[in-house]
Amino acid sequence: MAEILLRAEDLEVYYATRAGVVKAVDRVRFEMGRGETLGLVGESGCGKSTLGFSILRLVPPPGKIVGGDIIFAGENLLEKDEEEMRKIRGSRISMIFQDPMTCLDPLERIGDHIVETITTHDQGIKRAEAWKRAEEMLDRLGIDPSRLEDYPHQLSGGMRQRVMIALALILNSELVIADEPTTSLDVIVEAQILDLLKQLKEDYELTLMLITHNMGIVAELADRVAVMYAAKMVEVAEALPLYEKPMHPYTQGLLRSIPNISLTEQVLATMPGSPPDLIRPPSGCRFHPRCPYVKDECKEIEPPMREVEREHLVACHLY
Ligand SMILES: Nc1ncnc2c1ncn2[C@@H]1O[C@H](COP(=O)(O)OP(=O)(O)OP(=O)(O)O)[C@@H](O)[C@H]1O
Ligand code: SF4
Ligand SMILES: [Mg+2]
Numbered sequence: 001m002a003e004i005l006l007r008a009e010d011l012e013v014y015y016a017t018r019a020g021v022v023k024a025v026d027r028v029r030f031e032m033g034r035g036e037t038l039g040l041v042g043e044s045g046c047g048k049s050t051l052g053f054s055i056l057r058l059v060p061p062p063g064k065i066v067g068g069d070i071i072f073a074g075e076n077l078l079e080k081d082e083e084e085m086r087k088i089r090g091s092r093i094s095m096i097f098q099d100p101m102t103c104l105d106p107l108e109r110i111g112d113h114i115v116e117t118i119t120t121h122d123q124g125i126k127r128a129e130a131w132k133r134a135e136e137m138l139d140r141l142g143i144d145p146s147r148l149e150d151y152p153h154q155l156s157g158g159m160r161q162r163v164m165i166a167l168a169l170i171l172n173s174e175l176v177i178a179d180e181p182t183t184s185l186d187v188i189v190e191a192q193i194l195d196l197l198k199q200l201k202e203d204y205e206l207t208l209m210l211i212t213h214n215m216g217i218v219a220e221l222a223d224r225v226a227v228m229y230a231a232k233m234v235e236v237a238e239a240l241p242l243y244e245k246p247m248h249p250y251t252q253g254l255l256r257s258i259p260n261i262s263l264t265e266q267v268l269a270t271m272p273g274s275p276p277d278l279i280r281p282p283s284g285c286r287f288h289p290r291c292p293y294v295k296d297e298c299k300e301i302e303p304p305m306r307e308v309e310r311e312h313l314v315a316c317h318l319y
Contacts, residue, residue, distance in 0.1 A: 039222030111148030
């Protein structure tokens with residue numbers, strides 16, 4: 001791996017609820033190299049968004065980071081004060097959300113929003129100059145720069161997502177976290193946005209964390225893949241080896257559930273069993289109630305993450 005840009009160590013993020021403590025991210029560790037795209041996958045509720053938000057220290061209440069370290073460019077983000085974090089957000093680490101409307105102010109023109117983002121982080125820059133930069137960025141992302149005058153509701157879903165990407169890139173963020181960036185779009189617009197991300201990845205040498213439950217999207221874009229199951233990392237590997245030889249039984253199941261477009265009848269195997277309760281997760285290996293290869297020790301001993309092949313890490317007693 002190239003220079004390591006981000007490293008999480010034993011990260012723990014909990015939501016204290018009336019029903020009990022939801023351990024949404026449970027002693028997770030992973031790394032991201034500068035310039036790489038890491039696909040973070042796993043079924044709904046496994047903790048992907050919580051992990052993404054925790055890197056920006058923006059886990060929504062009652063969520064709390066209760067343990068571990070997040071080392072970004074050599075510094076521990078969990079030791080920063082709120083003022084320091086505000087400076088990092090948007091300028092060094094930025095996030096693209098599934099629904100751009102959650103971040104765009106309906107009463108503000110797109111141009112004003114982008115200009116404010118620029119001037120907040122660079123107080124020396126003149127407004128006209130910032131506006132020009134916004135125009136250039138929109139043009140780069142395939143939107144007519146005159147749309148800077150528009151309000152969010154005047155743009156299509158795909159264009160709004162491009163504006164979100166513009167906001168993420170305008171300050172040259174080192175790390176971009178994209179949480180289901182295309183889920184709310186139709187398939188044609190989704191394909192356009194994915195192509196755009198692919199291009200930007202190369203042009204800007206982006207380090208991108210791409211959160212999705214869509215293994216097809218990961219296959220298109222990711223250099224490496226991290227698979228989460230029930231708040232734990234279960235497999236991390238380079239994309240090709242992971243697709244060719246998934247090792248964890250859960251990953252094998254995920255890959256079986258990709259629709260095979262070469263078949264006339266699309267087969268979409270669903271994984272048997274239901275996702276576990278994160279307040280009282282299963283003992284030992286959390287996947288054991290659904291695993292076709294379960295052994296006695298799986299029910300009692302949690303499998304540690306091990307490097308089974310070069311740069312291919314798996315947490316499973318089979319290896
Ligand atoms: N505000 C909250 N209060 C309590 N529990 C929460 C809250 N937000 C998330 N959780 C719980 O934390 C766990 C992880 O949720 P998270 O949203 O991170 O999952 P996810 O992998 O992003 O799912 P999805 O694919 O549906 O977006 C889930 O069990 C969820 O119910
Ligand atoms: S540790 Fe056991 S139960 Fe868990 S995935 Fe591996 S074989 Fe299945
Ligand atoms: Mg999510």
